[in-house]
Amino acid sequence: MIRHYFIIETMDGQVFNTRDYGIKIIDISVPSVEFLEETETVPGRPGAVDLGAHATRDPISIEFDFLARDLTDYPLLRNVIFRLFSHREPFYWTESRELGKRYKVRSRGFTPRQILTKGRTTIQLACNDVYAESRLRSTDDWVIDSDKLQFGMGLSGQYNPVWRYTSPFFTVYNPGDITVNPNYHDLLITIRAASSGLIIRNKTTGDEVKYNGTTTASDIFRLEPGCRVTKNSLSVLGQVTAGAYITLAPGPNEIELVNTTGAVDVTVDTRFYYF
Structure with a gap:
């Protein structure tokens, strides 16, 4: 069975792969882009005037487990996971099924639930830039x-890069x-x-x-x-x-x-x- 993973790239060029931290992904949910309409009402005019729309996207949601060696090791690994996602600056997130694209995100706070030596948590990645971008220039x-x-x-084979x-x-x-x-x-x-x-x-x-x-x-x-x-x-x-x-x-x-x-x-x- 293929084990999925994701990559974190910080703004200063550091790269972290979740395969190196014993993270087992349970579910990744990437919402669609939503276009929120902007309107204006005019007295006496039925309905509203369409002024266009702006793009937005709800946070990306990731549920995963991490497994420590023993009970003593659990808080140490938990803190490593905290450091993996805790950045003052935004960072880039890429999942293994789409290695050609990355999202510029910020991690929201999360609280892992401990089950003996296993931790389970769901994190939310706010995607303020909305669109994914190519990792290659x-x-x-x-x-x-x-x-x-x-x-x-x-x-496309019709157009050479x-x-x-x-x-x-x-x-x-x-x-x-x-x-x-x-x-x-x-x-x-x-x-x-x-x-x-x-x-x-x-x-x-x-x-x-x-x-x-x-x-x-x-x-x-x-x-x-x-x-x-x-x-x-x-x-x-x-x-x-x-x-x-x-x-x-x-x-x-x-x-x-x-x-x-x-x-x-x-x-x-x-x-x-x-x-």
Whole structure:
């Protein structure tokens, strides 16, 4: 019988595997994403005006046992379990059945129930970022035998996982379920090209960034997370008009660079996001 496990990755890079702590998983419940509507009522108008919705997700619930060697060892192992989940900063949680995805979570308090040398408990992992994200970045090696790839990640034989481009016209494939938005996602687009009045346009989404300055082939022009725009690490947001970021819709995104001359080198560095 396959014994399931899960992985905890702290924000400072430490990795913990529950197989190393004698944890036996009984049940894992991952709720669906819920879209909560936002409405406004207008006097005299029937019903309500739909103002859209925002995504949320109830906590992930995990029930598990842990087995100590004897009664004396029980509180020591219990405290190790406490340390495993007690972090001031959020951490990443991955289960063995979906090794290609991880959730950014915080653990809520829990009280194990002791049964002789066995402890049983249920923990709640609050998932404030809502969506799961790929453990691999787009610029990592997306090889089929990687332990960070899995079925159900939207990979298609029609689109090769290529994230570096040498043409001003190229297609970026987003295998995820939702649009990657640098306002709150980890998306970095790096461009090396000579240009005057550079325009970056996603023809699929309609997003467009216009830079009113110039770049040389040795300059590093970046659209960074948080909608920062830099040239050689210095902000040039004041020279940008008609938007400051590009989003990536699920599926193929047709991108073009306008007003470039000579060679072009573009890298799209991001993670992808899933229900």
